[in-house]
Amino acid sequence: MATFEIRSLVKRFGKFTALDGVNMSADAGEVHAFLGPNGAGKTTTIRCMLAILKATSGTVTLFGRDAWKDAVELHRRVAFVPGDVNLWGNLTGGEVIDLFLSMRRAGKPDKARYDKYVSLFDFDPGKKCRTYSKGNRQKVALVAALVSDAELFILDEPTSGLDPLMEKIFQDSVLELKQSGRTVLLSSHIMSEVEKLADTVSIIRGGKVVENGTMAELTSKARGKTLEELFLSEYEGAG
Amino acid sequence: MAGFSNYFRFILKRERAVGLTWFVCMVAFEAGLASVFSGMFSDAESMRAMAFTMNTPAMVALMGPVYGLESLTPAIIMAQECLVWFFIAAAVMNIFFVVRHTRADEELGRHEMLRALPVGRLTGAASTLTGAFALNAAITLASALGLIALNADGATAAGAFAYALSIGAVGFLFAALTLLFAQLFSTPRGVSGAAFAVMGVFYVLRMSGDMNGNALSAVSPMGLGLKVQPFWLNGFAPVVILLTEAAVVAAAALAVCANRDLGGGIIPARKGKARASRFLRGEFGLAWRLSRGTIFAWSAGIFALGATYGAAAGTIDQFAAGNEMFSKMLASAGAASVADSYTAMVFAIGALLCSVPVINIAGKIRAEEKRGRLEQILAKSVPRERMFLSYIALAFVTSLATLALMAIGFYIAAGGMKPGALLTAAFEYLPALWLMLGLTVLLAGAVPKLAGLIWAVFAYAFAVFYFGKLLRLPELAAKLSPFGYIPQLPSQEFALVPLLVPALLAVAVCAAGVAGFGRRDVG
Incomplete structure (x- = not known):
């Protein structure tokens, strides 16, 4: 059974069609990269998966169950990192992490994991969120996600604002998740990150998935071109 | 420069x-x-x-x-x-x-x-x-x-x-x-x-x-x-x-x-806790944390307002006695006692002010949504209705607390008044506050783009109360305000029906708002 499966997903906002029949799925232990230019529909797809938006038509299932109807139940098994982490200025980072973990309702979080990721990401949880830089706000969401013992990780451009050292730690953490059989949906613009982590790839453009397959398939398709060049041609629609 | x-x-x-x-x-x-x-x-x-x-x-x-x-x-x-x-x-x-x-x-x-x-x-x-x-x-x-x-x-x-x-x-x-x-x-x-x-x-x-x-x-x-x-x-x-x-x-x-650094202040921001306290857990803990400042500040302010007007209440009869014209006017109008009409007016204004924190807290979910913070909450195992109801519950408590504190402040400062009667006069406005709460919930929950309209309702209620008699507006104008039905105790008679109608209406619009919120797109 696929960890998540999206079939013919359509999402309209009034007359505007944001998603025009998206198909995508991933199995357990798979890192699935989700690529596409800005405004192509990546975040809208992710929001439909998380029941933040209601699909106009089509089906979205997580662990074989309806993502909208069973959202609350399903979210115990899901961790999410948005690309733009907005936090409460008068709460500390540590308070937000604890709050997020308590809201997952998946039992007491593992103290050892908490300490591990706080120190790995060199994060000071005692500061008010308003004083955090973009990278540090991102760390709040990343630590909260990684500490939680979820089965599906939905990461929407999770490393924007992180320095190269933190980027490396993030990549190691994702590989660790993969080895322990977790599924990761990784939306990203960083090609080196994708090359290193992803098993399978979907490329979305104009609300439609235009390319779909394993990294190996894509590499053979690239025929001498670098992956970056291949993606560029896909983004432009010339490929 | x-x-x-x-x-x-x-x-x-x-x-x-x-x-x-x-x-x-x-x-x-x-x-x-x-x-x-x-x-x-x-x-x-x-x-x-x-x-x-x-x-x-x-x-x-x-x-x-x-x-x-x-x-x-x-x-x-x-x-x-x-x-x-x-x-x-x-x-x-x-x-x-x-x-x-x-x-x-x-x-x-x-x-x-x-x-x-x-x-x-x-x-x-x-x-x-x-x-x-x-x-x-x-x-x-x-x-x-x-x-x-x-x-x-x-x-x-x-x-x-x-x-x-x-x-x-x-x-x-x-x-x-x-x-x-x-x-x-x-x-x-x-x-x-x-x-x-x-x-x-x-x-x-x-x-x-x-x-x-x-x-x-x-x-x-x-x-x-x-x-x-x-x-x-x-x-x-x-x-x-x-x-x-x-x-x-x-x-x-x-x-x-x-002489200061950019971003710095003379009064430094406090360093916070590295871990959340037991109270900051789950959606109610969050709602409380985000609302408590509003609740405390408004409670203190309303209490001070009640006390300030209460302190003046003692001198009212004296004032009337020293002012022949004024006492004659009151006598000819056949009004209730001077003190009673004073109290009624103070409480009517105070109740209007109490609706500000109630609206603010009930509508907080929309503010959170607009600032892009709600989607992170809903990505957790959090039922939308429960998140919304946390704010609604706090707004409800605020309606009780502020009105009670207004009456208590008035009682303490005035001296010699019946506390029960004052509390009744203040709590008479509960249905009106609940209707404001309900309308906020309806707008924020079901028609989020119009959420700001609640302040137009508030401005209208204020204008009708303040200018209504002055401009001799028709009766209907007053009745369109959520506060228009409430009898002004203690100078007017107590009546149950004008209280039940807005209270029931409040429950209905509140339910519609929560239901609408459960169904719509967020963000």
Whole structure:
């Protein structure tokens, strides 16, 4: 059974069609990269998966169950990192992490994991969120996600604002998740990150998935071109 | 002060929507109300009757002392009824203006980009102050000219300028004060919180000074502004004093600004806890954490308001006894006791104010949504309804707490009144507050784009209460306000049905709002 499966997903906002029949799925232990230019529909797809938006038509299932109807139940098994982490200025980072973990309702979080990721990401949880830089706000969401013992990780451009050292730690953490059989949906613009982590790839453009397959398939398709060049041609629609 | 003229023009450009809206509204009301008032009175007798109503302790406490009884004009009555509200409106305008261009910019990192340009350390603060001065000056000039052009009854040219200048001077003093706070506090919330707190203190000082006829009202800029007595004394000395005070405060603000780090404040932000306490767990914990400041501040404010009016209640009968005309008027009207009608009026205004924190907390979910924070919450195992109901529950508790504290404050300060009767009189307004709560929930939950409309409902309720009798609006206008059905205890009779109807309606719209929220897109 696929960890998540999206079939013919359509999402309209009034007359505007944001998603025009998206198909995508991933199995357990798979890192699935989700690529596409800005405004192509990546975040809208992710929001439909998380029941933040209601699909106009089509089906979205997580662990074989309806993502909208069973959202609350399903979210115990899901961790999410948005690309733009907005936090409460008068709460500390540590308070937000604890709050997020308590809201997952998946039992007491593992103290050892908490300490591990706080120190790995060199994060000071005692500061008010308003004083955090973009990278540090991102760390709040990343630590909260990684500490939680979820089965599906939905990461929407999770490393924007992180320095190269933190980027490396993030990549190691994702590989660790993969080895322990977790599924990761990784939306990203960083090609080196994708090359290193992803098993399978979907490329979305104009609300439609235009390319779909394993990294190996894509590499053979690239025929001498670098992956970056291949993606560029896909983004432009010339490929 | 390098780059001053560019910076100043940039502020003007950014103000073309918000600043212009304030300008148009302030001028329209400052000048326009004159024609409303001049059409209101048929003869000198009706003006005198109005002035005597204005000379009751509650009215003096609310709006300041009455003057010019010897030769009343509609313009004088307008100044007595409206000036203090314009002071408050001007203060609010200036506080927001200065916060917008100082601390808010600094926190969002926009000021940093400007400072990276060839721009001096003081340029931002000085341009902001100049911008505030220009806005106040433009409003003052346009309002005064408007008043003269409308040529309303009793509105002399000197009076028109005195009237508009007193508002402009009080407003500009608040701009200077806010600029000072913007140097001291390191967050926009801290700055506007301090500025509004000072505004409240000034209002209470004025109230106390005006009621006891002592110097406290001159200490308060609002009391000082009222001493201009437009269309009668036209004293310009208070205006000069106000502007001098503003200059001193502004100089202090610039001195602090010259010596501080960008982003830093003199009063440091507190270091927080590394772990969440037991209370900050789950959606209710979050809702409580985000609302508790509002709840505490408003509870304290409403309690102080109740106590302030309560303290005056004791002197009411004495006041009536010393004022033959006033007691005669009450006797002829066959009204309930003086104290009762005073209490009823105070509670009606207090209840309206209590609806502000209730609306604010019930609508917080929409504010969270707009700031992009709600989607992270809903990505957890959090039922939408439960998140919404957490805010609704807190708004409900706030409605009880604020009304109770208003009555308790009144009781403690007044002395010799029945606590049970006061509490009943206050709690009578619960259904109205719940209806406001319900409407907020309906708008934020089901039609989020129109969530701001709740403030139009609030403004309407306030206007109908305040101007309804004055403008002789039809009964229907009052009944459209959520507060329109509530019998005003203790001067009116208790009745159950007018309370049940809004309460049931509140439950219905609340349920519709929550259901709508469960179904819609977020973000």
